[in-house]
Amino acid sequence: MSEAPAGGLEIARLSTSDVDFEARLDALLAWEGVSDHEVQRRVADILEAVKTRGDAAVVEASNRFDRLSASNMAELTLGPDRLREAFEGLPEAQREALATAAERVRRYHEHQKPETWSYTEADGTVLGQQVTPLDRAGIYVPGGKAAYPSSVLMNALPAHVAGVGEIVMVVPTPDGVLNELVLAAAHLAGVDHVFTIGGAQAVAALAYGTETVPRVDKIVGPGNIYVATAKRAVFGQVGIDMIAGPSEILVVSDGGTDPDWLAMDLFSQAEHDEDAQSILVSWDDAHLEAVAESMARQLPTMEREAIIRTSLSERGALIRCRDRGEAVALLNRIAPEHLELSVADPEAWLPEVRHAGAVFMGRYTAEALGDYCAGPNHVLPTSGTARFSSPLGVYDFQKRSSLIGCSAEGASALGRTASVLARGESLTAHARSAEYRIRD
């Protein structure tokens, strides 16, 4: 099939019956976050500077990259009072919407708390796992055009629900511009401190600690290539969440959803940025055509028309498949961040959905509802990483410790087995340590 514009809309048209379908799909899905040697070198320099010179290096880098003129970290620090002021200063509608979203997100995440467990064996040996929260978490919030209050809620609330002792947020303020909604969200989400710093210098400050910024145990939140490179570099020193790629949606439609709704759902993904990806799959030709027409018609009315247009023409696609079975195979192959099952009986599809960050079920469940306030997290695995990773959750801010308590009898029995295996590995101190606990 061709990529011919549909009434002014440029978007790839694929069919699973095309001979080159696999190759075209591969090309469409290909994404590699480019971190060249130059970026790595610059990030390494910043990390080293912050590690050795602390606050001074953070202030210098912030002044330079965010065009500020701060003389110390105190000027780049916001306390809880400032966050509360931001919340109280919002128009009522925004204040209420933010509070509603926070409450729903909190409630959903309460369901995610893993429990400490243990069991006792016949000989009295106790085995289990103890779950504890992190002492301190760092939330990276991008500045500028991608400063989203909803992201503050989605990153900080799971940490709060997990029982994290202290939540530290960093958000750059290019040219000194503060986003009041972001600060208000931080207030609602239980953030303890905010530092108005960003980039690799903020990641370094959180990972190593400075005179002012406390060292955290894990850093979460999206950022540009410098932030992603810095996070990858400090991984191990601290925990990190996934390195996020561009946002994507895969809509599977059975033809029964209003084409205008679906067009707007695809736009909502495409408007994020030029790299965002919107794909629609259906086995209904006329329906695909109707959605394409609606997109062409509605596109000129969009505020972010230019971004949407680029995103759709460079990374979007309408894919015709043969039937429901092929749609299932496709969605598992793509492992999308967002999967909209715009079909009559989405529950029936679930057992076959192996890989997806979030599943939006049915015609009413627009992804946008999940982005803001349905409850589940909007920080989701991108670029096919739903094959092996999960939405950000309470479990990301907790960790487990194995518990092993052997009774005298249990130690004696286990000691015999351990001794044989340890000697098989030529680890005789292991063997003798176990043998000391054998009776008789």
Next chain:
Amino acid sequence: MSEAPAGGLEIARLSTSDVDFEARLDALLAWEGVSDHEVQRRVADILEAVKTRGDAAVVEASNRFDRLSASNMAELTLGPDRLREAFEGLPEAQREALATAAERVRRYHEHQKPETWSYTEADGTVLGQQVTPLDRAGIYVPGGKAAYPSSVLMNALPAHVAGVGEIVMVVPTPDGVLNELVLAAAHLAGVDHVFTIGGAQAVAALAYGTETVPRVDKIVGPGNIYVATAKRAVFGQVGIDMIAGPSEILVVSDGGTDPDWLAMDLFSQAEHDEDAQSILVSWDDAHLEAVAESMARQLPTMEREAIIRTSLSERGALIRCRDRGEAVALLNRIAPEHLELSVADPEAWLPEVRHAGAVFMGRYTAEALGDYCAGPNHVLPTSGTARFSSPLGVYDFQKRSSLIGCSAEGASALGRTASVLARGESLTAHARSAEYRIRD
């Protein structure tokens, strides 16, 4: 206090009352896995070669680094029959010990399976999370002196319990030497294929796939600096577990445990390699002295005396603290991989243990029992990373998908909130997508 030898034993002696205690403890715990530019460059070259030339590059690298003369991947592949043969060929005692260990590890890990859950709100909206296993997991098993059958069980069994579709194991065979116990463990643990390859080339093969090696979704298992560097590089392309540092134990003793037992427990950690770390903490001076004397006495009887001696003198320590409270503070500060609570009432300590990979409770619970057969995993967070990470577990081989199914009524209510928030973020396609679902 001094580092004076105690009867031929060199080991650091620290006291929390020393004025330089904090600095000395920092120095003792400092560990940085060195991956210099040269290593990174060589790893990058190998990754690129395998990505572009597949099997041929893997065979070349294996011949070169493991001193083999394979002409194709078939010669580096072992099927299930070969694994079963290895198991059946073991002496009975080893076969039974391995089977006992495998059964206990499997049983423990069955308790770790997270469940799919959902709840329905008053307006019919359904929210939840669906848990699914990975399609394919890759297990890296080191070759040479660190080829441990117990590690095969500990890495592969959680994947098996998780329901992973296919488990692929790689293990280098330097100079062509196969370890029958390792193959036998693979048989017991449900490994599907074994490739006798290692190093960065094995990581690359698993991450990208080749003509012969299937691409996996996650790579777990320890390796040398080339393996660790390669894993860090492919992280994002595939999932990885933690980058492991040297193994460590922290024993806290109340003075009531036989000094000979504790000396051997400390040796069992130290015998792993020269970088391993064994630390004993107690508030009982005479007891610390008794353990030191026992170590000096028993050391000459150890097969791995030289390794233990180096490890203890370079990274070991006997630490005197004031009381139980200081011991708790220390253990949380150190966040050890293995924590032996060799005390009268270890359960009473648990609520205060915030950070530890595994807790071995009471005088009978030698770490060696947990290393082999108690049930919990022996792949644990090292170098203080227990602050933010967990033992390898079933949860590492599963992932979650958020579920959101809005009723018409629910979508209408949520749409109002989402619309306000989306417009606050200037994302009008998001707002309009939500507004389409508002009634009236």
